[in-house]
Amino acid sequence: MVTLLTESGEHEVTGAEASTEALWCSARDAEGAAGWVSKPEGLCRGPVCVPLPAGREREFVDGGRINLAALWRHLGHSVVRSERGHVWVLGESARERKAALASLEAPDFALPDPSGRLHRLSDYRGKKIFLVTWASW
Amino acid sequence: MWQALQEELAGHGFQVIAVAMDSREGDPLPWIDAAKPTYPTLIDREHRLAELYGIVNVPQAVWIDEAGRIVRPAEPAGAYEGFRQMNRVTREMPEDVARRTAQAKAIYLDAIRDWARNGAASAYAFTADQARAHLPAVTEESVTAQAMFRLAQLLLRRGEREEAERWIREASRLHPDSWCIWRQGAGVTELGLAAQPDFWSRVDALGAKRYYAPVDMPGMP
Numbered sequence: 001m002v003t004l005l006t007e008s009g010e011h012e013v014t015g016a017e018a019s020t021e022a023l024w025c026s027a028r029d030a031e032g033a034a035g036w037v038s039k040p041e042g043l044c045r046g047p048v049c050v051p052l053p054a055g056r057e058r059e060f061v062d063g064g065r066i067n068l069a070a071l072w073r074h075l076g077h078s079v080v081r082s083e084r085g086h087v088w089v090l091g092e093s094a095r096e097r098k099a100a101l102a103s104l105e106a107p108d109f110a111l112p113d114p115s116g117r118l119h120r121l122s123d124y125r126g127k128k129i130f131l132v133t134w135a136s137w
Numbered sequence: 138m139w140q141a142l143q144e145e146l147a148g149h150g151f152q153v154i155a156v157a158m159d160s161r162e163g164d165p166l167p168w169i170d171a172a173k174p175t176y177p178t179l180i181d182r183e184h185r186l187a188e189l190y191g192i193v194n195v196p197q198a199v200w201i202d203e204a205g206r207i208v209r210p211a212e213p214a215g216a217y218e219g220f221r222q223m224n225r226v227t228r229e230m231p232e233d234v235a236r237r238t239a240q241a242k243a244i245y246l247d248a249i250r251d252w253a254r255n256g257a258a259s260a261y262a263f264t265a266d267q268a269r270a271h272l273p274a275v276t277e278e279s280v281t282a283q284a285m286f287r288l289a290q291l292l293l294r295r296g297e298r299e300e301a302e303r304w305i306r307e308a309s310r311l312h313p314d315s316w317c318i319w320r321q322g323a324g325v326t327e328l329g330l331a332a333q334p335d336f337w338s339r340v341d342a343l344g345a346k347r348y349y350a351p352v353d354m355p356g357m358p
Contacts, residue, residue, distance in 0.1 A: 078281040091284030094277045106201040107189040111179035127152040132198040135158050
């Protein structure tokens with residue numbers, strides 16, 4: 001059992017096989033946790049397809065399985081794994097994060113208040129929002 | 138401080154959203170209770186706002202207009218370096234430093250008022266080009282550090298404290314400008330984190346570098 005932390009949250013992946021460098025997941029888990037599917041044109045997420053480097057396809061796709069760690073590195077995203085390999089973070093890419101910020105569109109998020117209720121930034125659209133951080137020290 | 142501002146400016150479509158960059162269980166709750174805020178106070182254990190907005194310290198704020206556009210990227214919210222010159226035993230500040238600290242806060246609060254009342258016409262609301270020029274740095278290291286921090290938070294929740302602490306230290310090493318990451322990795326004593334020798338030695342190591350990044354507003358110290 002491997003826990004995957006992706007942009008969409010925390011996912012428990014039962015059939016995953018993790019080594020130091022690779023994280024092989026079933027096609028179903030790769031799609032459910034990370035949103036990627038294998039197609040003839042390469043690995044795809046929604047309308048975007050990434051062609052696999054010629055001759056290296058087996059590093060990414062093997063039968064029905066997808067190596068998410070290899071895909072993430074190939075895309076220039078950060079990958080961090082726990083020492084035992086039981087938790088993996090499939091993180092963001094600096095390039096994409098920079099581009100998103102440069103658009104000046106305030107990225108949406110959902111965070112809980114103390115009662116556990118989730119608030120989205122977009123719930124407050126139409127107001128001038130003063131988003132301020134603090135810490136209890 | 139934000140509660141008074143929220144009440145004063147609510148009629149201008151102004152909304153405070155406060156986010157606690159705390160990852161210790163239960164930590165911000167007594168503080169939120171004491172402040173009795175009418176605005177939302179959210180808890181960001183995994184520091185999602187650090188990933189999305191480049192927050193590296195508190196208090197930092199982002200101004201977002203009615204259309205969801207960033208008009209002032211992450212910057213210190215009325216905070217000033219003054220504390221670095223306070224007497225570490227008596228916690229007293231030299232008079233001129235205390236004056237500059239108060240001045241920084243007053244200028245910042247007035248800037249918020251001006252923006253709330255005048256919107257895009259406010260001199261404090263950046264144009265798109267100005268806003269882009271003030272965006273925080275995002276690097277491969279900072280992005281990887283946030284991923285490590287997220288890993289650490291999950292390990293902490295599962296009781297794997299030792300490994301979690303190693304990841305927080307590694308994240309802090311990769312992204313030394315983030316006081317938010319460092320703060321969650323530092324041990325807490327009964328003195329409170331800010332009174333600890335570890336904190337002061339890290340602040341002193343900054344030398345001429347700012348603890349709170351400079352804020353681009355006229356007259357700001």
